[in-house]
Structures are given as structure tokens and as C-alpha cells.
Amino acid sequence: MYDGILHFSLWGYVGAALIFTHLTIASVTIYLHRHQAHRALELHPAVSHVFRFWLWLSTGMVTREWIAVHRKHHAKCETPDDPHSPQVLGIRKVLWQGAELYKFASKNKEISEHYGRGAPDDWMERHIYRHEGKGILLMFLLDLLLFGVAGITIWAVQMIWIPFFAAGVINGIGHWRGYRNYECADAATNISPWGILIGGEELHNNHHAFPSSAKLSSKPWEFDIGWMYIRLFEIVGLARVKKVAPTPVIDAEKQAIDMDTVRAVIINRLHVTARYAKEVLLPVLKEEIHRADASFSALLKKTRGLMVREATLLDDKAQLKLDSVLSRSQVLKTVILQRQHLQAVWARSAASHEHLLQSLQDWCAQAEATGIKALQDFAQALRGYTLQSHPV
Numbered sequence: 001m002y003d004g005i006l007h008f009s010l011w012g013y014v015g016a017a018l019i020f021t022h023l024t025i026a027s028v029t030i031y032l033h034r035h036q037a038h039r040a041l042e043l044h045p046a047v048s049h050v051f052r053f054w055l056w057l058s059t060g061m062v063t064r065e066w067i068a069v070h071r072k073h074h075a076k077c078e079t080p081d082d083p084h085s086p087q088v089l090g091i092r093k094v095l096w097q098g099a100e101l102y103k104f105a106s107k108n109k110e111i112s113e114h115y116g117r118g119a120p121d122d123w124m125e126r127h128i129y130r131h132e133g134k135g136i137l138l139m140f141l142l143d144l145l146l147f148g149v150a151g152i153t154i155w156a157v158q159m160i161w162i163p164f165f166a167a168g169v170i171n172g173i174g175h176w177r178g179y180r181n182y183e184c185a186d187a188a189t190n191i192s193p194w195g196i197l198i199g200g201e202e203l204h205n206n207h208h209a210f211p212s213s214a215k216l217s218s219k220p221w222e223f224d225i226g227w228m229y230i231r232l233f234e235i236v237g238l239a240r241v242k243k244v245a246p247t248p249v250i251d252a253e254k255q256a257i258d259m260d261t262v263r264a265v266i267i268n269r270l271h272v273t274a275r276y277a278k279e280v281l282l283p284v285l286k287e288e289i290h291r292a293d294a295s296f297s298a299l300l301k302k303t304r305g306l307m308v309r310e311a312t313l314l315d316d317k318a319q320l321k322l323d324s325v326l327s328r329s330q331v332l333k334t335v336i337l338q339r340q341h342l343q344a345v346w347a348r349s350a351a352s353h354e355h356l357l358q359s360l361q362d363w364c365a366q367a368e369a370t371g372i373k374a375l376q377d378f379a380q381a382l383r384g385y386t387l388q389s390h391p392v
Helices: 010-037 045-058 063-075 091-106 109-115 123-129 132-147 150-175 204-209 225-235 259-267 269-291 294-302 304-308 316-326 330-347 353-369 373-382
Strands: 041-043 239-241
Touching: 010 041, 010 045, 010 063, 010 132, 010 150, 010 225, 041 045, 045 123, 045 132, 063 091, 063 109, 063 123, 091 109, 091 150, 123 132, 132 150, 150 204, 225 239, 259 269, 259 330, 259 353, 269 294, 269 304, 269 330, 269 373, 294 304, 304 316, 316 330, 330 353, 330 373, 353 373
Parallel strands: none
Antiparallel strands: 041 239
């Protein structure tokens, strides 16, 4: 029994550990995150229960507690009420003590009751899965039986994997460093464009931009392995995708701004903001850098990130630095102000249809009157936004 029932080689043990940890990651991202917390897809009851059983064995996490903590994270993101924000608590604490932060929040009955609605509440959940320690102990015994003494190491890797990568890396680095496709109102970043090691959760900025999307990849070069698994389940009838992030539809021949335009712009507002940065702000900034003297050109380059950044995420020091630069460039100031005015249109989404329509029409007219070609072209393209599919 020293080598266990399977009698694996060293690389066999390594492979088993990687398979086990990847199955756990897949269970978290597909079952806990996309299916349970955000209701982005439906899973066949058998598949759902396999994931739930495996998580009981490999992590001891209770479904209701996990989704409650995660939903509160989205509801209170980057505030003192966020259970694990590195912007509030510091990156070191979240990275190295993320599991402790999760455990502390998960035992708060108010969080569980308020944010954990809709979680499984069957006999297995009430009598078996609520005993977290028993699942972890059973996993230890199974690893020992299958792999012998090496099973102790495999078990230890399993126990460390989720606390470090999910609670530490995603909740920590995923709100601290990385690239951003969308300037959402929190600090979420994409850690890597290839979501493999953590099941696609590396694409964290995409997720915070569109929380209810079952697909986390957004750009053509991004890969979400969790989405690949979901599509495979869907093909064989074991899953049904309910929602993915919206894709802008632009009709180049459409000129009139109507309520269809307004609805399309509001639904695709993060795409609109990202396109504004790419097609208006950055080209104008490039021209200003080219025209400026050496010292101001260097200053403009240093403040590029501040110009693109969501305004609510700028602290007082960063805002003062940005204002100082904009005071020396009227064209950049105009572009930044026009972006703010555009964002104000969808910020008033509860207003009457007539008011929203007039606001968007006014914005396009003002943008076209600035004389800034990039802004004029953008306003013209904005007129083409529509919710209607192109005819086949």
C-alpha cells in the first residue's frame, strides 16, 4: 500500500494532482460562479450534483456561503463592505490571507441570508454537504488509498489550490494589476488573456463588466477554458446558456437617433466607452503628443493611463495631475468632457424616453460641432447603434 492502489510513477502523481485541481477549478467557475452565483447558465441536475459533490470533497465549501460572499463582493465592490478588496485591505492581505477573509465573511449569517438566496437546499445540502470537514477528510483517505504516501502531498496541493488561486490571486491580483478591456466602476483587471490555469477566471475585468455572462472571454485573442467546457456540455444537452455579454450591432446606413439607438447605446455602454478611448481619446492624445514640446510630450505620455481610466477610480492626487495636464490642452479637455457627458446619458437611464432621446441627440450634435474629426466620426458611428439584427 506504500504506492497506493494505482502505483503511479512520479509524473503520474503530478498528472493526477493537476487533473484533480483543474476539476476543482472547473467546478468553482462553472458551477459555483457562473451557474449558481450569477445564473448565467443552467446545468443538468446530474452535472450540477457532480460538481457540488466534488467541491465538498476537495474544498469543503458550502454553495450558499460561497455565492453569498461573491454576490456581496459585486454589490459592494471596492468599498469597506467588500469582503476582499485589495483596494481597501491591501494586496498583501488579500493575496496571502484571501481564504481567511472568505471564511470570515462566509460565517456571517446576515450575508448568507441576504445574498445566498436560490442556493440548493435539498436533503444532501442540509445533512451532508454542510459538514465541510467530513468531505475534506474523505478526500484525504481517498488520496491515501489511491496514491499511497504520495497521496498526502496530492491532498495538500488540493487544499492549497483554491485558497491561493481563487481567494488570493483572483480576488487580489485580479483587482490590482493587469489589463482592462472595459472601464467598469471597480478596479477589476484581466490577469492574463489566456484563462486556463484558473478556468477562465483570469479574465476578471471582462467578468466585472458583464457579471451575468456565461462567457468570460471578450476579445478574439482571449481564451476562456471554462466557456469551452460549457459549450461542450451544451452540445450534449447537459447545459443551457442563458446570457452572454452583448455584442454591439452598428448599421452604417442608419442616421436617425431614435429609441432603438438609445437602448443599444445604454446596453452596450461599456463597449461604447472602450471604443471612445480607442477611436477618439487615444488618437487625439497621439496628435497632441506629436505637436507638444519635449517636456509636455513626456508629461502627456505619463498621464495616458489616467485619461483612459474610469473617473470614479481616480484618487485626489491623480485627478489633480490630470486636471493640470488638461489645463494645457483644450482639445484633450474637450474630449474628456465629452466622454463624461456621454456617460451622463446612460447614468440617467431611469429618465423618460423623451429625455434620454433628446440627451443623446444633443450629445451627438455637440460632438459634431467641436470640429475634432475623431469625435465627429465617433458621433456619426454612434448614430448607427441598433438592437436590430442585420437581415440574413
